[in-house]
Amino acid sequence: MNPILHHRPFCPHSRFVRLILAERGVEADLVEARPWERQEDFLRMNPEGTAPVLELADSVAVVGADGVAAWLEDTDHGPADRRLMPEALVARIEVRRLTRWFHGKFFEEVSSLLVEEKIDKRFIPAEHGGGAPNTAALRAARANIRYHLAYIGWLAARNDWLAGAALSYADLAAAAHLSVVDYLGEVPWNEEPAARDWYARVKSRPCFRALLNDRVVGMQPSATYADLDF
Amino acid sequence: MNPILHHRPFCPHSRFVRLILAERGVEADLVEARPWERQEDFLRMNPEGTAPVLELADSVAVVGADGVAAWLEDTDHGPADRRLMPEALVARIEVRRLTRWFHGKFFEEVSSLLVEEKIDKRFIPAEHGGGAPNTAALRAARANIRYHLAYIGWLAARNDWLAGAALSYADLAAAAHLSVVDYLGEVPWNEEPAARDWYARVKSRPCFRALLNDRVVGMQPSATYADLDF
Missing domain, CATH: 1.20.1050.10 (Glutathione S-transferase Yfyf (Class Pi); Chain A, domain 2)
Structure with a gap:
């Protein structure tokens, strides 16, 4: 199952996450977040109530633009010769x-x-x-x-x-x-x-x-x- | 030579950097930053003009609380059994x-x-x-x-x-x-x-x-x- 990206289409931090996931070949299903509705399910994933949130399997949620980038680095997706973080x-x-x-x-x-x-x-x-x-x-x-x-x-x-x-x-x-x-x-x-x-x-x-x-x-x-x- | 931490004593992000450096055994010399004076030397290190900034040798400057934490992870200072970032x-x-x-x-x-x-x-x-x-x-x-x-x-x-x-x-x-x-x-x-x-x-x-x-x-x-x- 693909991870689910809770995003807002014109939120720049959400767009950044879409770009880095696509660049590293991670397919995610997009769901539009409506943080102002304070939905309980969303707040359980991210008590901050903000998008973007990348929902992985087993109720694990990665919060924020930097959080998803760090997760990408940890999990080593995508081709090694086109990493988004240099070695030096x-x-x-x-x-x-x-x-x-x-x-x-x-x-x-x-x-x-x-x-x-x-x-x-x-x-x-x-x-x-x-x-x-x-x-x-x-x-x-x-x-x-x-x-x-x-x-x-x-x-x-x-x-x-x-x-x-x-x-x-x-x-x-x-x-x-x-x-x-x-x-x-x-x-x-x-x-x-x-x-x-x-x-x-x-x-x-x-x-x-x-x-x-x-x-x-x-x-x-x-x-x-x-x-x-x- | 020790790195120089440009900090503000009651800035919480600066305090975080002092804590993580001390916890990992990195000695830094403290210099109080006065970002509102917009000093040229400071802006050359960090065009954002904000503290904290950790000034390393050779004009390399690490900017911000998350930046210094990431640098600590990259450089692997301190005892391996008391890391501040878990493995899992x-x-x-x-x-x-x-x-x-x-x-x-x-x-x-x-x-x-x-x-x-x-x-x-x-x-x-x-x-x-x-x-x-x-x-x-x-x-x-x-x-x-x-x-x-x-x-x-x-x-x-x-x-x-x-x-x-x-x-x-x-x-x-x-x-x-x-x-x-x-x-x-x-x-x-x-x-x-x-x-x-x-x-x-x-x-x-x-x-x-x-x-x-x-x-x-x-x-x-x-x-x-x-x-x-x-």
């Missing part, structure tokens, strides 16, 4: 630093703001905070993405991949967060050709295909979203 | 889940609120947000700690240590966050004897000694803080 100590430190950067800083400063204001608030009832986007939050996210994109461009111009010579968790973390922002048309790609070229390479990988088919109900993706030659 | 797959998943719980959820709901309102605001100039504590934030933290402490008590009553039969990263994460809250006299220990007994055992370990000597300028610790038989 200094390279591992750099992969972790950048993965943390995107899951933490980029999320707080860019992707969480845009997802909440432009997607989540459409579906949350007004009495629970839904409604029109907060323009101050949008403005902050739009200012912040410029320096993040410049940083990605700088990293991508220095190496083939963000953390070095090989594709790693860092690339898939960055791409997961960017993919959501790109859906919303909020990535100023033309300002950073090196970042755009790197993203085009990540996005062309088979692991990305399923993500590019996801749609927000009632909201078309930007013109660049599913275009592999944007 | 399911046990590892549980250690990671709980470590994440304390560094994430407990921090957001309890320790970050109390440290910011009761400590940081004393030292931050008024024009940068310093001043009197926000009573709504204090009230929230005081309500939240009750269910966190009940959870710790439930875990501690079930096993010798929070994640199972052996001391692990999960215990030291929980203890690092609690130690700061305890300094401020905000842990209702009497409500959860199992949590109190577990904490007394963690606190008696040699790795804890240095932490218990730290003082906030102009603020005495609570009566229980440094008392090993509280």
